[in-house]
Amino acid sequence: MTTTRLCVVLLLLSITPLQAQWVNHPTPDLPRTPDGQPNLSAPAPRMADGKPDFSGVWGFDAGVQLFNIALGLRPEDIKPWAAELAKQRADAPLVNDQIGTCLPEGPRFNHWLAYPKKIIQTPRVLVILGEDLTYRQIFLDGRALPAVTTPSFMGYSVGHWEGDTLVVETIGYKDATRLDWIGHPHTENLRLTERWRRRDFGHIEIQETLEDPDIYSRPLSVTVKVTLVPDTELLEYVCVENEKDRAQLVGTVSQDMKAATPVKVAPAILEQYVGTYDFRWPENPAVSSPWPVTIANGDLLMFGVPMVPLSETKFLWAATANPIEFVKDAQGHVTHAIFTSVEGDTVVKKLK
Numbered sequence: 001m002t003t004t005r006l007c008v009v010l011l012l013l014s015i016t017p018l019q020a021q022w023v024n025h026p027t028p029d030l031p032r033t034p035d036g037q038p039n040l041s042a043p044a045p046r047m048a049d050g051k052p053d054f055s056g057v058w059g060f061d062a063g064v065q066l067f068n069i070a071l072g073l074r075p076e077d078i079k080p081w082a083a084e085l086a087k088q089r090a091d092a093p094l095v096n097d098q099i100g101t102c103l104p105e106g107p108r109f110n111h112w113l114a115y116p117k118k119i120i121q122t123p124r125v126l127v128i129l130g131e132d133l134t135y136r137q138i139f140l141d142g143r144a145l146p147a148v149t150t151p152s153f154m155g156y157s158v159g160h161w162e163g164d165t166l167v168v169e170t171i172g173y174k175d176a177t178r179l180d181w182i183g184h185p186h187t188e189n190l191r192l193t194e195r196w197r198r199r200d201f202g203h204i205e206i207q208e209t210l211e212d213p214d215i216y217s218r219p220l221s222v223t224v225k226v227t228l229v230p231d232t233e234l235l236e237y238v239c240v241e242n243e244k245d246r247a248q249l250v251g252t253v254s255q256d257m258k259a260a261t262p263v264k265v266a267p268a269i270l271e272q273y274v275g276t277y278d279f280r281w282p283e284n285p286a287v288s289s290p291w292p293v294t295i296a297n298g299d300l301l302m303f304g305v306p307m308v309p310l311s312e313t314k315f316l317w318a319a320t321a322n323p324i325e326f327v328k329d330a331q332g333h334v335t336h337a338i339f340t341s342v343e344g345d346t347v348v349k350k351l352k
Contacts, residue, residue: 023233027056030230031201038230040202047123052164052198055121057229060110060206063303065222069108069180071304073216082185082215089183098177102239104134104153106177107170107192110206115237116229126159126166131237138168145171151188153177159196166196179210179220187214202228265309270300272334273326277302278349279339290351324348 031042045053065071070078070086078086089095098105115131126138138157149156149172157170170192179186195207204226211219276290293302300307300315307315307324314325325338339346 023235025231025233027230027232038202038228040200040228040230042201044198044200047121049123051123051161052166053121054119054126054166054196054198054204057116057118057232057234058204058226059116059229060224060226062110062222062224065180067181067303067305068184069210069220069222070184070216073218073220077217079215086182086184089178097183098153099239104132104177105130106153107155107173107186107190107210108177108179109134109136109154110194110208110224116232116234118234129234131234132239133236138166140166145169151175155192164197166194168192168194168196170194185215186210186212189214202230261310262308263311265300265312267295267298269312270295270298272328272332273300273337275334276351277337278351279346291348 027038029045031039033039045055047053075083089097109128109130117131118129120127120129122140124139124141126140128136128138130136134154136154136157138159140159142160143158145158146156151172151174153174155170156172157168159166159168161167171190173186173188173190173192175186175188175190177186178184190210190212193209193211196204197206198204206224206226208222208224209219210216210222273293274295276292279291291303293300293307294304295301300309302317302324306318308318309315310323313327314323316323323340325340326334327336327338329335334350336350337348339348
């Protein structure tokens, strides 16, 4: 199993065979439409004190910035040593990464893996539970950030309310953690500011601002879209139980891509694949939005990451070197794509 393929298994963990095992339990007090479906556009629930209640099981989605949080940075915005380190890490993304070493995600916890997360909110603390047994506490009892912290994987978080927006400030991260999939680094002076807003019953939006003046001359910003995953519960995922697979991490993105033999595909054919594709519930309950396929500068892109053509229908996604094959009906219309990982083939419907 290569590094990149394991990454996709982790990102799409809820795809078969785990889908069949997913807990099916009706969410209490969930508003529903007349046909019994969850009504995610219903008004957001509130705590007894009138503040929005973020409790629930949620899928977090940061889009393409999951892979590269520093999109848009100019070369002069990042220290040369940090840019070089990110470049080296991108070529072998799981070497010494938290995933490969079974350690908590740190500041990328919100916008990284596609595991569902469970939020439990009280007036004094908001707790976020990850399926990998990671947890995060956001204290809401009025305390200030400490003057000095002992660096930790998940940092130290306090929150306060500005109207219906929960503002969260976090410091004290270990500098061993990373900011994204390709491995942008940070120092122990990193400061994360989040603005949480529950738009309605089924949707939260989190505006993240990461500041680390020791490396970056300006803040990094990420918008995380969070969608309720109804009628289910978390499944435990223990990384060290995959010890055999982790011992076989031998590949790099560059090696996988160099082994491929790209072909030229006519622009008219590439245009047929443009659209949005559904990786979501029930195929993958943790992914909270469709995945866009676009064209830029003659290249087919998924989530802004190039797809290398191996034939007129089959491509390798440069983010993970996993194959994707587009399928047409008898009339020549693209109906779906097949995404292949070590867990098997996933049928991804084309929405439009």
